[in-house]
Amino acid sequence: MTAHKGPVEIVLVYQSLLGIYGDRGNAMVLLKRLQWRGIEAKLTIVEPGDPLPASGSVYLLGGGEDAAQVSAVRLLKTDGSLFRALDAGAVLFAVCAGYQICGTTFTIGERDEVIEGLGLLDVETRRGPERAVGEILSRWRRPDGTETLLTGFENHGGFTTLGPDAAPLATVEIGVGNANDGTEGAVQGRVIGSYPHGPNLARNPDLADHLLQLALDTELEPLERPEIDELHRQRVEFVRRNARR
Template sequence: MQLKLGWLYPTLMGTYGDRGNVICLEKRAQWRDIEVEIIPLDKEAPLEAWSDIDLIVGGGAQDRQQEIVMRDLQGAKAAKFKALIEDAVPGVFTCGSPQLLGKYYEPALGQRIEGLGILDLVSKHPGFEAKRCIGNVAFEITANPLADDLTKKLGQKPVALGFENHGGRTYLGDVQPLGKVLTGYGNNGEDGWEGAFYKMAIATYAHGPLLPKNPFIADWLLEKALERKYQQTVEFSPIDDNLAKQARNTMFKRLDLAELSSTA
């Protein structure tokens, strides 16, 4: 089996270490004898590079880099990207990437940056005097079918761990939140929701990177990408995630969420 992994603007949108999500997906696929081809979807990529993508990863960026990306991702390229999401290509988008997928982002300084409008959400920076949303975040995944699939896989409600660092606040419209905040800020520090979920696209403020801290999400993305490509049910056998489980349990205790410590 083979997968094409599209990596959104690796240089411009790689500020916060989210390349770790790409590495995690690649390694967990290779450990199962699945070949992964990583396709940089950046300014230099030809239009045909956006074709036949099986899985997409997008990371975070600062305002200036994000504006460059938003100016570049227009026209036929934007149409290709939208078509992938609407066709239920799985993906994980962190921090700046969900703002890119939303309707617009209002920076602390400068004009509103128009997004692609794929996700019904808007993001606004409240100003330089406002406190940044920084720290560890834990949230129960509630969006379906993701939550139901993971509950069956884990035998318990899925809880994701990450680290957030964002000045902007995101407000959801008619789109599922990814999960319910247990500790941390989430989308805006006000409504108790974190991220968004649409079709098979995961949008979140959780760095970490997200997938090494929550390998069951990585496996879900890979399974769904393979099922879509090969039109057959895919269910991975477990692999040794003992170190990740130990790290998760340590973090649950540190966050006073020891009751969530488990084998997941």
């Protein structure tokens, strides 16, 4: 593994707007998995009105309501640092509302007003025929071709469709996912969007390590944490046993 110059910076973006579902936990997971490997890391929390650093390795967007989504898009576009960081090789992991605003457009309110997103993912989100609420289980194919099961809790009224430039993150075994079309999340370059909370990365350590490897552009040594593997196994078993009918 090659050495990383300076601490790995995890940037948690606009918690007061996009942090209502405990998605802050994704940052804690990334920090801990770096620290367990002896890699220096730091957490930068940015709130509306603060300048967003362009020096981060991984940026995190979480869940929020309609008004928060609109505010976050406006602020991020005005600031511009997220775009510069991605151009420089950073990774963005966006969950639920954060995922939706990364697309080209999304809708808000009872009148389904169409809002222009950040344009980082070739996806569009519109109000779905029903709200997706409950445990979700999907299959993620890793870059090496092996498969990992991803678990989480989805709670979204928007249904997301992918354009040709975005690829699904995973295929759904149980749950709704993007639009009840068998796909969950989206990947485009170093931008990854996904619906599940949990927090997502606490429930899916393999995905957490994938984000870190993308950001560091290197293979990380495996972590021997049997208690985490057992917890993941139990979650998968629980979802399958209590699958929505």
